[in-house]
Amino acid sequence: MNEEQKYLFDLTGYLVVENALAAEEVAQCNAAIDHHIELLRERDTSLAGGSEALAGTAHRMDMGSMLTWEKPM
Secondary structure, eight states, rough: OOOOHHHHHHSSSOOTTTSSHHHHHHHHHHHHHHTTTGGGGESSSSTTTHHHHOOOOSSSSSSSSTTOOOOOO
C-alpha cells in the first residue's frame, strides 16, 4: 500500500481496488441491491467519532448482512 492509499484509507475507511470483481460480478451485486432496496435503513450511529466537522448532514445507509456469504452446510 503506498502513502496515498494509506492516507485515503485513514480518511475514508476503505480502499478502491480496481478490477477486483469482473463486470458480471458487479452487475450481480447491483441487481441484488436493487432487488432488496426496501431493506436499506439509515444507520442511527455516527462514524464521525464525536467530530462535528466530520458529522455531515446525512447518515450512512446500511443493508445489514444482506450481501454476506454463508458457507453451505
